[in-house]
Amino acid sequence: MTNKQFRRHRRLRSSTTMRAMVRENHIRTEDLIYPLFIMEGENIKREVPSMPGIYQLSLDLISGEIQELEKLGISSVILFGVPNEKDEVGTGAYHEEGIVQQATRKIKKEFPNLLVIADTCLCEYTSHGHCGVIKNHDVDNDESLSLLAETAVSQAKAGADIIAPSNMMDGFVTVIRKALDEAGFTHIPIMSYAVKYASAFYGPFRDAADSTPEFGDRKTYQMDPANRREAFREAASDMAEGADFLIIKPALSYLDIIREIREQHPVPIVAYNVSGEYSMVKAAALNGWIDEKALVLEKLVSMKRAGADLIITYHAKDVATWLKES
């Protein structure tokens, strides 16, 4: 056959150098955001059983961890608190001496260049494990909002660089923006978990953050995995309310949503590569069933290809190590 009859796509795949030249998407260490689970107490480094390689760390051990991150070139972390005490209204989330507030002050003092993103939610701090206050057996939207705003302001006061509200109450961007502005934090951006599905992929996180709801589920506030158009309504309202970044979560099963939101909104798009996505890969790798490095790089580049600018991922340290090696 002559090459008039068909097109030779393989020409551009002929060597490593050729493939590198025509590669359309890349993972950079600067794209990665690493989650940290911080506990009260001293000298605690406890591996999360369902997340090999991920630890709950006490406050006194985070400096060592962050030195390691800085060496790898990872420039941002998202903080989750694992408090000793919980109550009905999640006081630990907005207390000046809350675990995330203490951690933020310490990190910003010792590592001023590291970007600290504060996850703004109540579920790790409430005795019932829901993301807001309970009224008539459901999470009350408007009463939860004022506590969320209080949480955001206390995190900003502690030095957080970015506020990331994740509880899926309607109007959270509006009330948080207003509260931050009134408290003098007009310069602090909001990274909104705009599109957050009620997902079974969060299972291991709830072990790590000790935030499994005591009754019911999160389906009255998190989204139905079957829905697509609903994601566009969520993203549009968060944009109108002033979000600076949009998070889509989980990532891997929702690449179609990432792509569409990328097309619709010109802000940085963040994919949250969640705990269950991490645990599945780790479990298969530990069994020797897959090539962990190749698989992780493939899944992260698929998130970039879908349109994500940034990726929150438990694989961040491994990926940064591999990128350094190559």
Ligand code: PBG
């Ligand atoms: C809620 C929150 C959750 C995650 C991040 N923030 C869990 C939930 O809604 O139950 C999940 C992250 C993951 O699975 O990695 N504060």
